[in-house]
Amino acid sequence: MSKIIVRGGQRLSGNVRVSGAKNAVLPILAATLLAKEGESVIHDVPNLDDVMTIQQVLAALGGKLTYDNETMRINAEQLTSFEAPYEWVRKMRASFLVMGPLLARLGRARISLPGGCAIGTRAIDQHLKGFEAMGVEIVLGQGFIEARKEGKLKGAKIYLDVASVGATENIMMAAVLAEGTTTIENAAKEPEIVDLANYLNAMGAKVRGAGTGIIRIEGVEELKGAKHSVIPDRVEAGTFMIAAAMTAGDVHIEGAIGEHLAPVISKLEEMGVVITETENGLRVVAPKKLKSVDVKTLPYPGFPTDMQSQMMALLMVAEGTSIVTETIFENRFMHVEEFQKMSAHIKIDGRMAIVSGSTALTGAKVTATDLRAGAALICAGLCADGETEVTGLHHVDRGYVDITGKLAALGADIRRVDPAPAEPVYAKVLEGVAAALEEAEPVAVAAMASAEPAKREKETPRLKVQPTWA
Numbered sequence: 139m140s141k142i143i144v145r146g147g148q149r150l151s152g153n154v155r156v157s158g159a160k161n162a163v164l165p166i167l168a169a170t171l172l173a174k175e176g177e178s179v180i181h182d183v184p185n186l187d188d189v190m191t192i193q194q195v196l197a198a199l200g201g202k203l204t205y206d207n208e209t210m211r212i213n214a215e216q217l218t219s220f221e222a223p224y225e226w227v228r229k230m231r232a233s234f235l236v237m238g239p240l241l242a243r244l245g246r247a248r249i250s251l252p253g254g255c256a257i258g259t260r261a262i263d264q265h266l267k268g269f270e271a272m273g274v275e276i277v278l279g280q281g282f283i284e285a286r287k288e289g290k291l292k293g294a295k296i297y298l299d300v301a302s303v304g305a306t307e308n309i310m311m312a313a314v315l316a317e318g319t320t321t322i323e324n325a326a327k328e329p330e331i332v333d334l335a336n337y338l339n340a341m342g343a344k345v346r347g348a349g350t351g352i353i354r355i356e357g358v359e360e361l362k363g364a365k366h367s368v369i370p371d372r373v374e375a376g377t378f379m380i381a382a383a384m385t386a387g388d389v390h391i392e393g394a395i396g397e398h399l400a401p402v403i404s405k406l407e408e409m410g411v412v413i414t415e416t417e418n419g420l421r422v423v424a425p426k427k428l429k430s431v432d433v434k435t436l437p438y439p440g441f442p443t444d445m446q447s448q449m450m451a452l453l454m455v456a457e458g459t460s461i462v463t464e465t466i467f468e469n470r471f472m473h474v475e476e477f478q479k480m481s482a483h484i485k486i487d488g489r490m491a492i493v494s495g496s497t498a499l500t501g502a503k504v505t506a507t508d509l510r511a512g513a514a515l516i517c518a519g520l521c522a523d524g525e526t527e528v529t530g531l532h533h534v535d536r537g538y539v540d541i542t543g544k545l546a547a548l549g550a551d552i553r554r555v556d557p558a559p560a561e562p563v564y565a566k567v568l569e570g571v572a573a574a575l576e577e578a579e580p581v582a583v584a585a586m587a588s589a590e591p592a593k594r595e596k597e598t599p600r601l602k603v604q605p606t607w608a
């Protein structure tokens with residue numbers, strides 16, 4: 139089992155570069171499916187497990203991709219399937235974001251119900267409500283959703299009951315090729331929505347109002363591949379700000395955009411941290427003693443839920459009692475139990491966590507219960523007495539590029555231990571299985587192709603990929 143081992147007590151200092159934003163790059167890569175012509179070239183694509191997952195989804199749909207030096211090139215001219223396979227969708231919730239582009243391009247999509255971090259129920263009703271308003275017929279199967287529309291999608295006025303980030307993105311992507319104008323009211327305002335709109339507009343779309351509560355999308359006939367650079371990851375930047383503050387450090391966070399981090403900056407300043415904007419980032423200088431603050435997560439521009447667990451780690455060592463209220467996800471306090479293993483004093487009361495500060499944290503064996511919880515445990519380990527061993531790293535690898543290397547470069551005593559590669563004998567067996575599968579696949583596909591049409595459609599939707607209105 140992979141683990142990160144942190145020995146607390148080192149003051150962080152120096153420069154750390156923020157990677158491209160996971161939550162911006164995933165919808166943007168999904169949106170590349172909209173280009174009927176030309177290649178999209180996306181820069182600042184972080185090397186994350188989630189990016190690899192969406193890459194697999196796009197490839198399964200017929201996209202041709204290359205990834206080199208943080209640049210991904212995608213050609214989606216020839217889509218060969220409308221089905222996002224379960225094996226990838228179950229790994230990552232954001233795979234569901236291909237539904238909007240597939241409906242726009244092909245008028246049909248079949249997607250397994252999404253997986254991802256178990257931080258709440260994470261409904262998708264607002265995505266579906268938006269598609270239905272655009273004339274899409276939705277069928278819920280066992281473990282999947284099938285959506286189709288004869289002819290082009292129709293522009294509509296859609297009011298979101300919750301300002302969902304994913305629903306706003308999915309509906310925007312469906313609407314760009316629709317007939318007429320779509321208005322999304324109570325739209326999410328996150329910077330990642332603006333980044334997606336900028337990429338869509340570079341492709342030839344007409345999206346206005348992204349970043350406000352009302353987004354208007356005028357449908358166009360066709361979109362082309364475009365160049366785009368992904369915004370820096372505000373959650374990764376925020377995590378390094380917390381790491382600096384935990385260790386009374388002095389860290390420059392290269393690429394961090396102050397405006398995107400306003401609520402995090404404001405809370406850290408209330409605690410006594412000094413933050414200054416530089417030419418290309420933010421400098422964070424933290425005193426040894428920090429004051430407690432109350433924090434409530436809210437949609438942007440409120441305090442981000444994705445920073446809640448890291449902030450809680452900092453509040454555990456600040457002076458005084460803090461109340462953390464989580465309003466976005468009903469099950470996002472799983473890290474509390476892990477913090478308690480490190481001597482934290484936290485009580486949960488429904489959606490509130492009462493954090494008693496001034497804790498002398500002690501190193502312990504802990505597990506990342508979700509992506510940000512993993513980062514928060516690492517942050518706590520940076521100022522704990524002794525060694526903290528964090529497992530459950532598959533969560534962390536979804537969203538942080540080399541967090542161990544970046545913290546070590548700032549002076550942290552941190553290392554990652556990965557299990558030794560499989561014994562050569564097992565590797566040989568695996569190679570043999572892979573070769574056998576490769577040989578078997580063409581036979582299976584040929585058998586499917588010659589099967590009865592009805593059966594063929596049921597079992598191999600990838601064989602029928604003409605737009606429904608073609």
Ligand SMILES: CC(=O)N[C@H]1[C@@H](OP(=O)(O)OP(=O)(O)OC[C@H]2O[C@@H](n3ccc(=O)[nH]c3=O)[C@H](O)[C@@H]2O)O[C@H](CO)[C@@H](O)[C@@H]1O
Binds near residue numbers: 262326467
């Ligand atoms: C890949 C990505 O960008 N992930 C981010 C995105 O997730 P995601 O897009 O999944 O989050 P949403 O904004 O959709 O979810 C927010 C809340 O709305 C609810 N909801 C959502 C959709 C819906 O149809 N019905 C409904 O009730 C959810 O259950 C949740 O309670 O925004 C979250 C909130 O900022 C972040 O924590 C995630 O990191």
Ligand SMILES: C=C(OP(=O)(O)O)C(=O)O
Binds near residue numbers: 161231232255509510
């Ligand atoms: C919850 C997160 O991601 P996802 O929506 O992909 O699960 C996150 O980035 O913290």
